[in-house]
Structure formats: C-alpha cells, structure tokens
Amino acid sequence: MDVHWSAPVRIELAPGQYRIISSTLEAATFLLKEWPDGDESIAVWARRVCQETFTGVRAAEDARSAFFLACRNAGLRTMP
Template structure:
C-alpha cells in the first residue's frame, strides 16, 4: 500500500473558516470514504478508484492527488492554492 507523501499537500475548506490538509493517498482515501459530504458525482467515483489503484501499486500517488482536487471542485469544496 502506498503511504508516500504527495509532491504537494492539498489544503481545502471543510466548513466556513475550517481547513484540512491531506498529504497522501491513504489520507485522501479515508476522507473520500468517511468524511465526504453528501455530494456525489463522476469525479468522486474517479478519485476513489484512483486512490485504490495507487494503494494497490498500479497508479502514481500524484494522480490520486489530481483526482482528489477534481472531486473537491466538483463538490464545490474550496481548495487552497
């Protein structure tokens, strides 16, 4: 299972004035499965699949990061630069 950090962390707003920082596919996978808001869509499904692929060793960690950011945008979750 991949536990290496991403090349850059992702900082995003979980509630007004509350932020969270994720640094790895493992953290993103946990958030996507346990803490994701009720919003669903194709980018969420892609992000979950890619996280599983990375943890299985068949994809690259930064692809999970990119997919996580895309899912955030789809759900109108504000990602900090």
Template sequence: MDPKRWSKPITYEEDGRGGYRTITSTGEAARVLLNKWPIANGRQYRRARQVCLDVLEGKRMPSEARKAFLDAAKEADVFVRDQ
C-alpha cells in the same frame, strides 16, 4: 519517503464552517473520501476513490490520486488551497 506521499499538500475546507485540513498522501485522501466527503455520489468522487485505491495497490502514481482528489473537490464545491 513514503511513495504514496504527494509532492505538494492540499488544504481543503473540511466542514463548510471554516475548518481546514491538509492532506499530504493518498492514504489520507482515501480516508477522507470514504469517511468524510460531503457528497456520496458523483462521477469525480467515484473516480477519485478508485484512483486512490489503485495507488495504494501500486497500480498508479500518487500524482494521479492528487489530481483526482482535486477534481472531486471541484465537483463537490469544496474549497481547496492548492499549495
């Protein structure tokens, strides 16, 4: 099992029009934050990007990236189904 994978996936509203996507790993979360996030600024957004990169470099645990992603989603008012 990939150590960067999350123990529980997160499903979030991707486009604000009812499209959903499920994230299962730190790598997926990093790609979403860097390429498809609805806001390009915000304290939790910047923190989530950094935590994801730290996890990918082996400096933090994947659970920290999952929590940071949830915090960034709350900040950006992105609907999340935390499974």
C-alpha cells in the same frame, strides 16, 4: 502502503475550518468517511484512483490530482 504527495491539498470544510490532506491514504479516508452529501460519482472515481495508487497501477500524483478534482467538482474550496 501510504504514499505521500509532493504537495498537500488544503480544503476549506467550513468558513475558517481547514483540512490538509497530504497522502493517498488520507485522501481515501476522507473520500470514504467525510465526503459531503451529494453526487458520489466523482468520489467513487477518485477512490478508484487512490486504490490503483496503492496497488502500483498509478502514481501518487494521479491520486492527488483525482482528489483535488473531486473536491473542486463537489464545490469544496481547495488550495493546491
């Protein structure tokens, strides 16, 4: 079940190219299929938080926060 967030996370993928992520499902998909090369440990952690949101262990805002922190840690420019 997809859980929409109270506010989306906007990511700059390249200069002038943005992606808006507004739900846990979108974040999990991005983390699995579009994550940039580099350290995967933060992405693995964020994916686990997303999974826990799907199973009801965590709130949707936990997934949003984890996704935002993972993006920042990976050096992606984000705007909350």
